[in-house]
């Protein structure tokens with residue numbers, strides 16, 4: 001079973017220096033002669049972020065013996081794609097807070113945010129071409145297409161209290177887990193892994209990404225705005241039927257169920273304290289965390305296919321932290 005962070009061994013980070021090189025490369029590749037692009041892309045990238053997707057590229061390529069410069073480029077590419085999706089998502093969701101500061105849409109407006117997201121996205125494709133490998137282009141073209149499908153599916157599911165859990169899981173696989181999957185797969189592609197190892201890497205990314213989004217959805221109810229760097233309760237305000245609400249409805253009595261249905265249908269954040277109480281009382285938060293833990297455990301089990309070493313240990317640590325995180 002997965003260990004908790006308190007008892008997990010703290011290991012030295014095998015990609016610390018490579019991550020510094022990725023950060024430098026990100027700054028270099030961000031450059032544009034257009035001042036507003038520099039300003040907004042610097043604003044969001046400079047705010048930090050956990051850099052999980054680049055870590056996946058680097059840890060899989062390291063574990064599989066590739067340490068060439070293409071890994072740094074691919075790590076920067078997945079962070080650019082991730083950042084483009086955040087810029088677009090915050091416009092779609094009308095979010096006000098991200099990474100502990102005003103979202104780019106709140107600070108610079110929707111149009112500027114969407115267009116700078118387009119810049120980052122297309123810069124990522126220029127960088128892919130520079131890597132010169134059709135397989136890399138294929139993996140990332142497929143991934144970005146699926147991410148966009150996930151976001152549209154989610155839009156179709158808004159305000160639907162009857163959403164099936166399987167359909168919810170499909171959306172999070174598409175919108176979030178797909179980029180985790182592509183990042184891990186690209187590390188394996190660089191490491192010229194045999195097909196079964198590449199597939200295990202991809203499934204690792206998919207399972208970890210699913211665990212990660214389940215916790216994201218959980219933290220929207222039980223997290224703290226200061227730690228999260230974004231506003232809790234945003235999902236409810238938008239009428240997003242996420243797993244904590246779907247499970248609470250399955251478990252609650254008729255009156256509480258009706259209250260949650262109504263909140264999803266109308267997007268009522270004023271009812272957050274009442275809904276939080278129901279979600280807690282019915283055990284829906286623990287059940288969501290346990291669904292995430294199962295996904296993380298699946299990811300962990302796939303690591304057996306990688307050679308033992310510091311990179312594999314760091315991937316194991318990512319599994320643990322994806323479930324026991326507060327930001």
Ligand code: GRG
Nearest residue numbers: 049050084085086088089144148151175176216
């Ligand atoms: C531009 C390809 C493209 C698509 C646009 C808007 C959209 C379609 C997709 C949005 C997908 C999305 C934002 C999914 C949520 C993913 C998620 C969990 C984001 C938060 O990731 P963290 O916690 O963020 O890793 P940090 O800030 O740490 O980098």
